[in-house]
Amino acid sequence: MAPKKVKGNLGSSSSFDRTRFVSDAAQARYEHAKINRNPITERGFRRQREDRYVGPLVDLDRRSWEKFGAQPRAAVVSIVREFYANAGEKTDDKAFVRGKLVSFDSEIINAFLETPEVDDSTFQALVANPDYTVIIDTLCHPGAIWKPVGGSPSCFDEKYLKADNALWYLFLARRMMPVSHKSEVQKERAVVLYAISQGYPINVGKLINSQILISVNNRHIGLFFPCLISELCAMAGVVFRDDEEWLQPMKPICIQDWQRKYAKRRLEFRTDEGDTGGSSTAVPRRQQPHRRSLNEKVDETLAFMAHQERVNLNHNEHISYLESMMHTMMAHRGVDPGTIPPPPPFISPFNFQYDYQPQGNASGVPPPDNDEDE
Template sequence: MPRSKKPTQDAGPSSGKRKAPSKKTSKQPVNYDDTKFETEGAWLVYKNVTSARNIIPERRVLISDFANELLGHVIERNKWETFVATPRVAYVEIVKEFYANIHDNLDNPEHPQYQQVYMRGQYIPFSPLAILRYYGLDNTETDILQAPNTNLQEVVTSICQGIDHWPDRSSTLNYKCLLPEVRTLDKMVSANILPTTHTSTVTMERARLLHWLQTKTLNIGNYIFSNVWHIRNNRRCLAFPSLITGLCEMYGIDLSHEITRVKRIMQIDRIGIRSSEQHMTRKSERSTQGPDGGQSSVLGETDPAQDDPMAEDFHETVTELKGQIREAQVQEAEFHRREHDALSRQMTQLLSYFSVYPPPPPQ
């Protein structure tokens, strides 16, 4: 039931002197659904922060397209076949409530709710081990990421082309500076490990991670757990929706009444990579050319006439529409399945009832 906090009043000292009237400082009662939020503070975080954040969905990798490339080798070395498989359906409210309920002592071993998050009236495990179990991975401690200590010069040498050092006075480098095979790996990293919407630039953290994955394994449980904690304490987009929804289901949270799904993004495959590269190349060319085809006087500024939509390659749009159609078909099939299950339950109840109370014979 909704929880209500009674207003409190400050009791002043007893005195014969009259005091000037002061403003009331009593706290107004707050009603919130305690089956969804552990505390009033969690509800306020949901109301003021997480409810307005966007969500970055995980992406499937078509492994067969990259079997003999860096991305395929990384997946094979880490045994990530299930990790990069088709993400399960994720629900918006589940994800936003989850992030709102992450408490300050999530990583405190002495706290009663250590590595647990309150969800729909119960605590569910959320730990590196729980994440590994969800993906069916071993809890290996080999090659734990030490990326923050990696020398940037070593990183640039191993993952970049056309530059010999990290850009001066910059915390990022241009995505186009990455080697082609590293750019492909970055597609997966930017969706499933270190989610971001800023894919045209590469942060130092992401660059170090890409360098690390070239030759080493990564404990994905530790890394995602730390990343979720970091997202909770910053105003970044919410991430790992399929993982969070899957953990809730795995530990008994009822999802049958959830409606709004997290929108999926197309899988990572060879056709999509090629189309994305072509799109970014054209976009870069238009940003550096003026109306007469020469260099623009202002970097990134172009004549609106140059941005003719008909000049775009519509492959990405068509691919996205096909994905939306498939998603709609999946939703329709699931709706019919639920309707069928509901009718089956009703029929079973009716048969059970009539077995105890048979109807009277016809007159």
């Protein structure tokens, strides 16, 4: 009888929602995530015909990452939070979500994203023993330096990345190794970015699986891959309610918009190509625009007024031509032109020739109304 009594006490003391969570601790993690952890949404590339020869898009095709590089679909926020709350209870890359067992191992992720299973032993060797000097020199323009923490490299400023690497980093920071603040490139992401730029084989499923586990075990960072997690839950048969909160992905990466922004930003960090030492030179401060004198402003105003008068004349000629055409058409159809009111005259806003008509004569008597004569 004693074991039954203990079992009854455990059941009565449990207060978590068994339809959504596997334990009290899982529900507590869910409540903590609702307040302190936000999903870090993904984004992909918006591919256009004129961008097909851009370096990163060529690499996506070469690596067979077409679906992986595309814009993801929306995520279900409550599903994502329940997934991460329950994933901490298991250690086999699986999580219970609303009664369904959702797997997030590398094989399942690769199968959904249609990314190939590759031998990434060379990439793993690079991660285990990176040469940070070679990495920063390859990825960045001259002038970039590692910021040390505890005597070892930690990060560098993202603004020094070369063009293709900076474009890849936008994608990597949302689809491969999520981060909410991208102003600095952490050394772990710099290693992956270097591997991409040098053509190392990368197992996407294994990399994303490791990042999901990081998010599961760290309660102080955001919830990674909400769009992917929602898709995996749907594949496992998890039913979404009609009143679920949906989270749209970030705006897709537009190559042309990004190129304009990058070119504008690089004006401040332009390098001197003639300097064999590789040092960077600052761009001179932009000169102040020429201050126009009063005479120049008057001349420009008069020239503009003359232009407007020419526009006025051309407009009147065009109206006269249209009137003649209308009269011809009305005569052909037997319509009396006198029944059609004339169009209003075009008045230029820069016509300063005023025809002042006094409202009365010297004796104060207003002039006769000329409309009666007509």
